Amino acid sequence: MAEELRRCDQQRDTASTQLSGLMLAVATGDTAAFARVYDLTAAQVFAVTIRVLKNRALAEEVLQEVYLYVWQNSSKFVATRGTVGAWISIIAHRRAVDSVRATEASGKRDWREGTRLAQGDVDDSYDRVDNHAELQHLTDALSRLSAEQRQYLDLAYGAGLSQAGIAAHTGVPLGTVKSRTRSALRELRRCLHNNPVFGTD
Structure with missing residues (x-):
């Protein structure tokens, strides 16, 4: 068991040294070295993105963004600060988290836009419907509107x-x-204000 662990450690060290050398070549614009870096690290990096995003299509999209960043910023890798795999995985994790946040922010913007009128511009008559009688009067008022207005x-x-x-x-x-x-x-407000349940302003 100890011998197997030692061999595994040696293999990891060898792979890490190989990747560090490849990254130096990538920094000079060596596309073959970059392809090799991708082959050696993509599975690990994809596992990071899929774990955060829980969506294969998004994870693949982030994976592409990550390696584009790696290609464009390979000179930023510093071997003394960690392995190539760890460096790329950290980038992947940050990009995946950013993607989640962006998706959530987009959803919130859509929600706010979809409910903007109801939250800010909506006539407060809707807010005053708090019992069955008022709901019935609102229904009656709506029935007096034209089909286009109700639409x-x-x-x-x-x-x-x-x-x-x-x-x-x-x-x-x-x-x-x-x-x-x-x-x-305006027409709905007029109908409601003519009803004693709602009263007039």
Whole structure:
């Protein structure tokens, strides 16, 4: 067992020394050396990216970005600070984490955009529906709107689409969408304010 462990250590040391030499060649623009570095490290690096991303397609995309970075920044590798495999794996881990954060940020932006009207511009009459009677009065008020007005309110507050999203969905110019949505809200407000359950402002 001790002999096997010693052989494994020697193999790792040999591979590490080989990779360090290859990285020196990569820094001079040696594409063959770079291909060899890729062959010797890609499996390990891919394991890092897939573990973080949990998605093969994203992991493969990050893998490509990592080796592009390695090719362009090979001169930054310092052998005395660690092995080539560890250096590339650290880069891969950081890129994978960045990818996760970017995906989450994009999702949050989409969510904020989709709910922007409901959170900021939505008529507060919706917020005041807190019991069955009020819900019934709101339903009655909505029934008094035209089909087009209900459509715009449904898309904005039911489906959570932004005004740009509504424009894309309906094929109507954005300016027209804004105008029609405001008009629908004004009419809904008028209907609600004429109802004693909601009262007037």
